Amino acid sequence: RRFVGPGVQQLHGGGDSGLMHGKTVLITGANSGLGRATAAALLRLGARVIMGCRDRARAEEAAGQLRRELRQAGGREPGSDGGAAGELVVRELDLASLRSVRAFCQEVLQEEPRLDVLINNAGIFQCPYMKTEDGFEMQFGVNHLGHFLLTNLLLGLLKNSAPSRIVVVSSKLYKYGDINFEDLNSEQSYNKSFCYSRSKLANILFTRELARRLEGTNVTVNVLHPGIVRTNLGRHIHIPLLVRPLFNLVSWAFFKTPVEGAQTSVYLASSPEVEGVSGKYFGDCKEEELLPKAMDESVARKLWDISEVMVGILK
Ligand SMILES: NC(=O)C1=CN([C@@H]2O[C@H](COP(=O)(O)OP(=O)(O)OC[C@H]3O[C@@H](n4cnc5c(N)ncnc54)[C@H](OP(=O)(O)O)[C@@H]3O)[C@@H](O)[C@H]2O)C=CC1
Numbered sequence: 048r049r050f051v052g053p054g055v056q057q058l059h060g061g062g063d064s065g066l067m068h069g070k071t072v073l074i075t076g077a078n079s080g081l082g083r084a085t086a087a088a089l090l091r092l093g094a095r096v097i098m099g100c101r102d103r104a105r106a107e108e109a110a111g112q113l114r115r116e117l118r119q120a121g122g123r124e125p126g127s128d129g130g131a132a133g134e135l136v137v138r139e140l141d142l143a144s145l146r147s148v149r150a151f152c153q154e155v156l157q158e159e160p161r162l163d164v165l166i167n168n169a170g171i172f173q174c175p176y177m178k179t180e181d182g183f184e185m186q187f188g189v190n191h192l193g194h195f196l197l198t199n200l201l202l203g204l205l206k207n208s209a210p211s212r213i214v215v216v217s218s219k220l221y222k223y224g225d226i227n228f229e230d231l232n233s234e235q236s237y238n239k240s241f242c243y244s245r246s247k248l249a250n251i252l253f254t255r256e257l258a259r260r261l262e263g264t265n266v267t268v269n270v271l272h273p274g275i276v277r278t279n280l281g282r283h284i285h286i287p288l289l290v291r292p293l294f295n296l297v298s299w300a301f302f303k304t305p306v307e308g309a310q311t312s313v314y315l316a317s318s319p320e321v322e323g324v325s326g327k328y329f330g331d332c333k334e335e336e337l338l339p340k341a342m343d344e345s346v347a348r349k350l351w352d353i354s355e356v357m358v359g360i361l362k
């Protein structure tokens with residue numbers, strides 16, 4: 048793959064440097080991996096990027112690097128045009144805490160006059176059994192519920208900024224998940240692979256139900272899988288020290304780089320080609336088919352209703 052794949056210069060985010068000028072983009076988990084690469088590409092396209100990150104120090108370090116890279120690439124100095132082009136802002140957001148999500152949204156709603164794109168990118172993969180601050184199974188809590196509350200609290204601002212877009216990062220591994228409503232917190236049994244897949248299936252069902260609710264608002268929402276990408280996502284996977292070099296070599300040869308993996312996120316966030324497109328699933332910047340379980344409208348509605356109760360936004 049490494050030797051026959053497309054060159055980075057052909058990929059999205061390397062083209063029209065003014066495409067996102069005047070637009071504000073919020074990316075969760077923007078300090079690492081795909082989120083960081085997405086932030087870099089959208090910055091180069093002229094966007095003002097808000098990095099929603101749980102660890103301020105890690106986020107400031109990534110922001111510093113991104114600013115240096117932007118200057119080296121000959122991009123605008125942050126804010127040098129007197130406006131917001133190419134500007135990077137760090138804000139604290141821990142998706143494993145509903146209190147943090149609420150505080151983050153309050154800050155955004157107070158300080159940001161507009162929000163053109165929300166990218167629900169942050170994620171946690173196959174961690175040991177853990178619960179969020181509010182008692183949710185960690186992968187379901189962060190990957191689905193935290194983003195569910197975040198999106199709902201920011202919907203008004205997105206609607207006021209329309210045409211606007213929501214981009215959700217899921218995974219092909221959704222195929223191995225199911226929404227087992229009787230044990231959403233995995234208190235009866237915990238299987239870390241199943242729970243990751245369940246959370247990624249929830250991302251897709253959420254996208255489709257939200258697209259239905261947003262019809263006629265000029266706010267679109269689409270979901271994607273990035274492929275297999277060499278990032279920090281595998282931090283909870285224990286690979287014995289002896290085989291680590293082999294795994295590193297294999298991942299270097301066959302996994303996508305974060306820049307390559309971020310292309311579909313950048314495409315859905317910025318391309319005129321997908322203007323008005325909503326409720327669709329993408330891979331490699333192309334629409335893909337979903338399994339029937341990801342298109343089940345009654346499961347999507349039930350998941351929405353239960354998620355509202357779980358995060359406490361039931362009106
Ligand atoms: N890499 C891959 O092959 C694939 C990735 N994906 C998806 O891509 C997305 C990005 O992952 P990727 O870049 O690979 O992985 P990384 O681990 O590199 O990045 C994940 C980001 O999510 C953040 N995050 C984790 N937990 C929280 C939390 N509680 N609150 C706020 N932020 C949090 C991390 O913050 P911190 O750095 O502080 O831990 C980090 O910034 C995920 O949704 C993942 O499921 C899907 C398919 C394949």
Ligand SMILES: CC1=C(/C=C/C(C)=C/C=C/C(C)=C/C=O)C(C)(C)CCC1
Binds near residue numbers: 219
């Ligand atoms: C384990 C591991 C790695 C990465 C693993 C990754 C990136 C896993 C991807 C998971 C997927 C495909 C999730 C799908 O949703 C590294 C960092 C290469 C180095 C060595 C150990």
